Amino acid sequence: xxxxxxxxxxxxxxxxxxxxxxxxxxxxxxxxxxxxxxxxxxxxxxxxxxxxxxxxxxxxxxxxxxxxxxxxxxxxxxxxxxxxxxx
Amino acid sequence: xxxxxxxxxxxxxxxxxxxxxxxxxxxxxxxxxxxxxxxxxxxxxxxxxxxxxxxxxxxxxxxxxxxxxxxxxxxxxxxxxxxxxxxxxxxxxxxxxxxxxxxxxxxxxxxxxxxxxxxxxxxxxxxxxxxxxxxxxxxxxxxxxxxxxxxxxxxxxxxxxxxxxxxxxxxxxxxxxxxxxxxxxxxxxxxxxxxxxxxxxxxxxxxxxxxxxxxxxxxxxxxxxxxxxxxxxxxxxxxxxxxxxxxxxxxxxxxxxxxxxxxxxxxxxxxxxxxxxxxxxxxxxxxxxxxxxxxxxxxxxxxxxxxxxxxxxxxxxxxxxxxxxxxxxxxxxxxxxxxxxxxxxxxxxxxxxxxxxxxxxxxxxxxxxxxxxxxxxxxxxxxxxxxxxxxxxxxxxxxxxxxxxxx
Numbered sequence: 138x139x140x141x142x143x144x145x146x147x148x149x150x151x152x153x154x155x156x157x158x159x160x161x162x163x164x165x166x167x168x169x170x171x172x173x174x175x176x177x178x179x180x181x182x183x184x185x186x187x188x189x190x191x192x193x194x195x196x197x198x199x200x201x202x203x204x205x206x207x208x209x210x211x212x213x214x215x216x217x218x219x220x221x222x223x224x
Numbered sequence: 225x226x227x228x229x230x231x232x233x234x235x236x237x238x239x240x241x242x243x244x245x246x247x248x249x250x251x252x253x254x255x256x257x258x259x260x261x262x263x264x265x266x267x268x269x270x271x272x273x274x275x276x277x278x279x280x281x282x283x284x285x286x287x288x289x290x291x292x293x294x295x296x297x298x299x300x301x302x303x304x305x306x307x308x309x310x311x312x313x314x315x316x317x318x319x320x321x322x323x324x325x326x327x328x329x330x331x332x333x334x335x336x337x338x339x340x341x342x343x344x345x346x347x348x349x350x351x352x353x354x355x356x357x358x359x360x361x362x363x364x365x366x367x368x369x370x371x372x373x374x375x376x377x378x379x380x381x382x383x384x385x386x387x388x389x390x391x392x393x394x395x396x397x398x399x400x401x402x403x404x405x406x407x408x409x410x411x412x413x414x415x416x417x418x419x420x421x422x423x424x425x426x427x428x429x430x431x432x433x434x435x436x437x438x439x440x441x442x443x444x445x446x447x448x449x450x451x452x453x454x455x456x457x458x459x460x461x462x463x464x465x466x467x468x469x470x471x472x473x474x475x476x477x478x479x480x481x482x483x484x485x486x487x488x489x490x491x492x493x494x495x496x497x498x499x500x501x502x503x504x505x506x507x508x509x510x511x512x513x514x515x516x517x518x519x520x521x522x523x524x525x526x527x528x529x530x531x532x533x534x535x536x537x538x539x540x541x542x543x544x545x546x547x548x549x550x551x552x553x554x555x556x557x558x559x560x561x562x563x564x565x566x567x568x569x570x571x572x573x574x575x576x577x578x579x580x581x582x583x584x585x586x587x588x589x590x591x592x593x594x595x596x597x598x599x600x601x602x603x604x605x606x607x608x609x610x611x612x613x614x615x616x617x618x619x620x621x622x623x624x625x626x627x628x629x630x631x
Contacts, residue, residue: 149498209497
């Protein structure tokens with residue numbers, strides 16, 4: 138089971154754009170889960186994931202281990218390309 | 225974008241800047257070993273403020289140039305007044321007013337930043353080239369020929385890759401449209417509009433969405449208009465001071481360089497998103513937006529959204545690339561005042577608001593937030609940065625190019 142942990146903020150337009158793209162990807166790929174963390178409301182979790190200076194940050198996790206990290210805005214194609222490698 | 229592409233982008237920009245520095249006036253002054261004598265004939269009147277300003281300018285020029293002679297005619301003397309009438313007729317000039325200046329085959333009525341620049345160019349050109357002195361011919365009672373008139377434009381520039389362009393043909397209105405649009409796609413305050421839309425969309429109440437979003441946009445536009453008019457009034461008071469113009473130009477250069485750097489950095493790092501800066505401020509604003517969107521009473525929500533629009537635009541003003549300040553400086557340099565200045569600022573604001581109106585319109589009709597905002601904002605840094613660099617260079621080194629025609 139692969140999990141996408143997406144860290145977003147309400148004040149981030151790119152997060153607004155990327156949220157439905159990640160949700161859509163997970164819908165089309167069985168075996169993937171989607172979790173969203175609010176940057177402002179969960180500072181401890183955000184710190185735990187070591188989020189840098191750009192949002193959104195999507196962490197691909199499997200069995201508690203981080204496999205990859207996708208930061209910022211991606212086109213649908215770029216997103217597919219980045220995530221398909223971890224199926 | 226990888227590092228290679230980032231370097232190519234940077235190199236292209238540096239090439240573009242290099243081309244800018246190769247811009248030269250058409251009537252180029254070639255270095256001459258010995259300057260040709262130049263006479264400036266200057267008609268003035270007692271108590272004429274512009275005459276005093278021009279006299280001050282001509283005194284400076286005389287101190288700098290050994291080849292320059294200034295002859296002043298006060299029209300309080302009847303003979304000089306008659307002379308002025310004759311000279312105006314020779315130049316087919318209907319406006320007979322002071323200061324009235326004749327140099328070589330050219331004449332100028334009045335004195336302002338534009339005339340000062342034109343006079344300087346004329347002095348330089350005549351110093352380096354043989355020329356006809358129409359006033360001297362008039363004084364010597366010699367016939368004045370059609371070919372004696374100097375029809376060289378003071379505003380023609382030889383632009384690289386483009387050729388000769390008379391910058392007076394460039395409409396100030398087009399400048400307002402372009403700068404306003406580029407300023408508008410800057411994502412600084414966009415996030416608030418998007419967040420507001422995304423919250424009110426949840427209500428599915430189109431009337432509420434129209435009112436809240438529309439009022440936010442209207443208040444933003446009015447606030448921006450008031451700020452730009454205030455800046456314009458301030459700059460008008462300082463327009464005579466070249467130092468202030470150079471400061472604005474330097475700020476434009478810095479803002480332009482920073483924006484291009486931001487664009488290239490985002491491309492190289494492939495981190496095209498939201499920078500985690502000023503988080504507390506954004507959280508406070510987001511809390512206010514939630515309050516407004518969730519307010520049960522519509523009038524309360526509307527009042528709240530007006531206040532929000534003012535706060536957000538005030539806070540994000542510094543984030544804007546400085547384009548509104550530069551545009552108001554261009555208006556001031558062109559002597560645009562009164563109703564004309566209101567018109568051009570409104571035109572700027574209209575195109576400034578265009579992308580917001582588009583995104584809002586799409587949201588209302590589709591009940592979704594369009595990714596258009598983000599796409600436009602991505603290139604705002606690059607385009608705005610290039611524009612700011614170009615305008616900064618012009619403002620400091622070629623301010624005469626910023627003198628445009630009206631629509």
